[in-house]
Amino acid sequence: MHFHFTDEQREFGEAMSSFFMREVTPEFTRELWGTPTGRSAAMWARVAEQGLLGMSVPQAFGGLGFGDNAWSLMTQVCGYYAVPDGVFETAWLAASLIDSLEPGSPLQAQWLPRIAAGTARVAVAHPVNPLVVDAHLADLLLLPHEGEVHALHREDVRVSRRLSVDASRRLYQVDWTPSRATRIADAELGTRLWAEALNRGALAVAGQMNGLTQRIIDLSVDYSAQRKQFGKPLGSFQAVKHLIANVAVELEFAKPVAYRACYAQAQGDIRRDVHVSHAKLVAAQAARLACRNGIQVHGAMGYTWEMDLQIFAKRVWALDATWGEDAFHLVRAADHVFHSEAPLGPGYTFSN
């Protein structure tokens, strides 16, 4: 029983954190808001150089072959810097889905090396998400049809943009026609693949939410130290302290739930669905409180376009209902607690 990260995992996380601190600054994020694609090809290449895009690509295809567990810390790091979420669709969800196709599927040799090298973006549609992230730049799109998985090139689909409250999110309605030629997994395999993709998508959101919550705490602590009223820093007032402390408490108890869920997903644990839903529910709850209390601590400045707080708060609001809203995940958790024969008391936290 080891419930902590190895030095190696922590060092990789810290290295990516320094990278994003330099590269994905709030100024850079605002600059991309105004561009037609909202994305930077140069940045994507630099992220690939760091190894991030190859984390779920097997070594045989030029990746690192780390698997799901490695995304525990990395999703948090990306959330902290509000890295656009399309990175997870390509590098985690699509890479894992393609890797899970029948062995020898030509798509593996064709796409996995390109994903790891940063020369292909793959968009992932899912029945729980009405719109598709970053479909406009996707070299390949993975699309569901009656449980099957279909793969289409960008030129074979029509995309039309929908504007999000978060200008970093690029969302598209995708219109396409399934055919035998586009099908890469039948309904039996496909249903399993979509279920795993949903869990990974929800885990990516949970991890990002935990990183975003930490960022909003840090911004609020900094602001409350600088801003003075009644001759004292705002942060010296107990009422202000408690607003931020309440967020810190929720975050402290959301993180280990996400780590356990990622581990369960990596292990193929039979209870992974309920663990994933639990992780997303509590991460989202903590993040919503972070937004609310963060804005309150910033006062009127918290409601301005000028404050960088909006970058992180809007990401929280935008991601909140993706990969299953609260209702979806509450139903999965309730199915476990109220309907399964599974024991619930002490001693059953870990599968053995």
Added chain:
Amino acid sequence: MHLQYTDKQNRFRGEVRDWLAAHVPREPLVSFDTAEGFEQHRAWERTLHSGRFSMVTWPVELGGRGCDLIEWLIFEEEYWRAQAPLRVNQNGIFLLGPTLMDFGTDEQKARFLPRMAAGDDIWAQGWSEPNAGSDMAAIKTSAVREGDFYVVNGQKTWSSRAVWADWLFGLFRSDPASQRHHGLTFLLLPLNSPGVTVRPIRHLNGETGFAEVFFDNVKVPVNNRIAEEGAGWHVAMATAGFERGLMLRSPARFQATAAALVALYQRNRAKADRDPSIRNAVLRAWMDAEAYTLSTYSTASRLGAGGSIGPESSTNKIFWSELDLRMHDTAMRILGPEAELLPEVREPGVAGHWLTGFLHSQAGTIYAGANEIQRNIIAERMLGMPRS
């Protein structure tokens, strides 16, 4: 990250489970906040000790098993699962014990720890005073050095278990000219010392779970002092860290309550579902108890790998105390008109132990440092916000 028990850990779980199945009293004991119940619970501590299960993390020579914190969590899971009695000596084994291990001399460890593990000495705590509650550094009770003794004068209050306990540990002002957290000394004294008067205070539930303790020229030998004279605050903070942190409230306790709450809801579903918020509250209770468990395993694992416990222990104390309140509040709402009935009322539909727990949960956000103080600690020491 490897979230599976080892074979050794599974064997230990099996051994604990078998032993508890053979030894846990069939009938629940009377509350330890009564004269009869206190001695029943002392006898249970002796039984635990006979199986070397009274404090599994202690070294073998002190009556323990030298278990690590993960094994301690396993022990606690089995303990709560078996519905074994509450630990009457929790002040001793969970708070003073670890403090003595860190700060006591070898002579003190040999004198106090084996008797503590055996239930021969049951401990009360003496922190608060009438004018030093949340503001513990305002302590006034004095301990003046005279030769080989300290002479103690003053008053402590809210001393848990002091009505029937054997010994008291606490913090006393040894330097009359000192202010705040300076000049305080950590002393241990027998509650039957001449000059000690214990006046019971009744809890909300009518039982005498705590007491005022008056000191009138009480002589305490110098060798009952923990660490140096004047170092008491430092020692007390370490003890409080254990209290807020891992030891006082192991997660299994809340998992057991959450599972019982799910069962209560299932039995009363038709009635409970008329209020649609109840089902969600029950679900949340189970999730929060799991989250507290995961967090504790993560802390135990980090400590086992050489890390230390910091101000984040204050987040624990807030989380479990507020979870406990919410769970019991939900149970009361499920029980409806029967919720107000005392455990003595033995009729169908009455589940008075929830009322007992509900009353007890009202104290959780206050003892071991009020949650407002914990939030200040989080803001100032964990997040680095400016002091008031």
